[in-house]
Amino acid sequence: MNYTTQMDAAKKGIITKEMETVARKENMEVEKLRELVAEGKVVIPANKNHKALDAEGIGKGLKTKINVNLGISKDCCNVDLELEKAKKAIEMKAEAIMDLSCFGKTEEFRTKLVGMSTAIIGTVPMYDAVGFYDKELKDLSVEDLLRVIEKHAEDGVDFMTIHSGITRETAEIFKRNKRRMNIVSRGGSLLYAWMQLNSQENPFYEYFDKILDICEKYDVTLSLGDACRPGCIDDSTDPAQIMELMILGELTKRAWARNVQVMIEGPGHMALNEIEANVLLEKKLCHEAPFYVLGPIVTDIAPGYDHITSAIGGAIAAGAGVDFLCYVTPAEHLRLPNLDDMKEGIIATKIAAHAGDLAKGIKGARDWDNQMSDARQKLDWEGMFKLAIDDEKARKYRAESMPHDEHTCTMCGKMCAVRNMNKVLEGKNINVLREDD
Structure with missing residues (x-):
């Protein structure tokens, strides 16, 4: 069936290759997308x-x-x-x-x-x-x-x-x-x-x-x-x-x-x-x-x-x-x-x-934030960089001021809340002033 525009195709019930591409990117049913295009x-x-x-x-x-x-x-x-x-x-x-x-x-x-x-x-x-x-x-x-x-x-x-x-x-x-x-x-x-x-x-x-x-x-x-x-x-x-x-x-x-x-x-x-x-x-x-x-x-x-x-x-x-x-x-x-x-x-x-x-509440939008939060909870710095919207800037800031304890940053050092909560929840001792056991 012939069509002139994406909207014309959508009104005629035709799924175009462009609709298939967009539906895949958006994780949306292509028929739902076609309806939205038909409606403008x-x-x-x-x-x-x-x-x-x-x-x-x-x-x-x-x-x-x-x-x-x-x-x-x-x-x-x-x-x-x-x-x-x-x-x-x-x-x-x-x-x-x-x-x-x-x-x-x-x-x-x-x-x-x-x-x-x-x-x-x-x-x-x-x-x-x-x-x-x-x-x-x-x-x-x-x-x-x-x-x-x-x-x-x-x-x-x-x-x-x-x-x-x-x-x-x-x-x-x-x-x-x-x-x-x-x-x-x-x-x-x-x-x-x-x-x-x-x-x-x-x-x-x-x-x-x-x-x-x-x-x-x-x-x-x-x-x-x-x-x-x-x-x-x-x-x-x-x-x-x-x-x-x-x-x-x-x-x-x-x-x-x-x-x-x-x-x-x-x-x-x-x-x-x-x-x-x-x-x-x-x-x-x-x-x-x-x-x-x-x-x-x-x-x-x-x-x-x-x-x-x-x-x-x-x-x-x-x-x-x-x-x-x-x-x-x-x-x-x-x-x-x-x-x-x-x-x-x-x-x-x-x-x-x-x-x-x-x-x-766009479908899947929160997944990115949750992945970043998981990397932060694990103090997985490389994981954080890979997820960052601008990994180059994140890496640059980190490299400019490296902490004594590589798992923390120079803002909190060994007083890092994430580090210490991970340790205490694992039943480990927390050394803030001395080297870890």
Whole structure:
């Protein structure tokens, strides 16, 4: 039986090879997974032209996935360096990579990335449009913008961020409700400016059906972008953000009617006490489509440490039902991240994702923690290193300060609670001041 997209196959009762791969990774019955894909509660981004892909699922009942952003810009246009970052991200088991390239040899970089990546690849075509055509923003036509989307689809991109929810109506609500940070989404700000300069509706909203034609043809998952996401905690959960979310919910149903898979993008900067409510809003207004968030970043005061502010919010969001976390690095708000920044961002986001999986009760998530606890109880240092999310850093810290008693560490030495409890429970003597018997 023929099918056009993963969702089309799922609705027809067909189990695709991508579904089999995801079900195996998630330890889930493949028939259950198929039902979730058919309902739009799980997406499997898998462009027909991405031949190297090792499929992943994002959504209800699955492990929280993470995304790594990279790409070339006018100030940093080293294709080889960005490909090196991509290889490192894949080595560190990031499930997705977003190419945010906006200048220079974007097509060369994108095709190389898709060709070598086993991870899901995403893009934001709006970023690429100005450089692709060498035209100023105002001079880009609707046909130009749609053509860039199709080019990315042809090149094998698995999901695309398309800011279809910032309509002229949304823009008016934004104007009437003053924000401290205005619009901070790069794609959202470009589209807002395009609409203002040309006195036209957002082409990604007005011609949404044409975008669906492209997505259906190549099986591209739509990541409906949050142009009005808050850029500081004072702007969160405001009328523009909620209005856009309502529109994205309507567009989700239109996409599903065409068997196009959908994720919804979300905030952004947000205080801790608003995160759970925002997850509930997205799941309700967007019909339980998978939710993809940046952070949320829970305080605005920590440039250089935003991988931490983001991981705090990400853990809470994942625990509340978010399905996909976009990493944030220590360089956020400051510069393009380097390899070390990227590693820090990946580790912090993976910690947040796993913490969320524990809270959600994802099948098998607790096993990793239990194995680590067993290794600690046995004072099995090599076992602990092998289980560590960053074994290199754990080994480095241990090697920098070795204790007199090799079974302990230099924090407690022979007063180590684990050591002493093991001994006393085995009926042995405890020597703290002297050598063991």
